[in-house]
Amino acid sequence: DIQMTQSPSTLSASVGDRVTITCRASQSISSWLAWYQQKPGKAPKLLIYKASSLESGVPSRFSGSGSGTEFTLTISSLQPDDFATYYCQQYNSYPCAFGQGTKVEIK
């Protein structure tokens, strides 16, 4: 099974900061990676699929990059609405594992 590891687990940042979250796969998943945002008490929301494709309606300050085993989610200028937990997920093969999550907190 493919394991997904995110870093950091928690990130403290200020409005306007550039934020980067890393996700590593235990073996190559090509570009079959998605990123989700989840706020407390709410369902996750798809942000990025196929490593770098922006889901419709998602602000352009979100971007994804990487392939193989190393991936990043970047928020170019953090907004108040972006404080949330972010998860990566591989869908190259089953079981389609999620990372453990990265909580973005207000500094």
Add this chain to the structure above:
Amino acid sequence: EVQLVESGGGLVKPGGSLRLSCAASGFTFSSYSMNWVRQAPGKGLEWVSSISSSSSYIYYADSVKGRFTISRDNAKNSLYLQMNSLRAEDTAVYYCASDGDYSPFDYWGQGTLVTVSS
């Protein structure tokens, strides 16, 4: 507007059973794979099971294999999860999620809470 509405959650004793349902609307349900994902209190997301559009392909996480059964009724635009031999560690909010044309898990329901406790 795409809507996924889960139901069937509740309190059940260890060893008991529960059947979750997910009612879909606003898209051609029969054309898309569907999924169940769960989240234990205060924990991260855990993929549970997936089923292809025509039910030809079904997958389970090892943690539920042999105890849970995913199914769908395309005529009723509904997805199901039959959960048997429930354990305390199955306590979680269960979400159904649909695949998109090019993306995974693009729409999610609001979730239904399953609590396994004596």
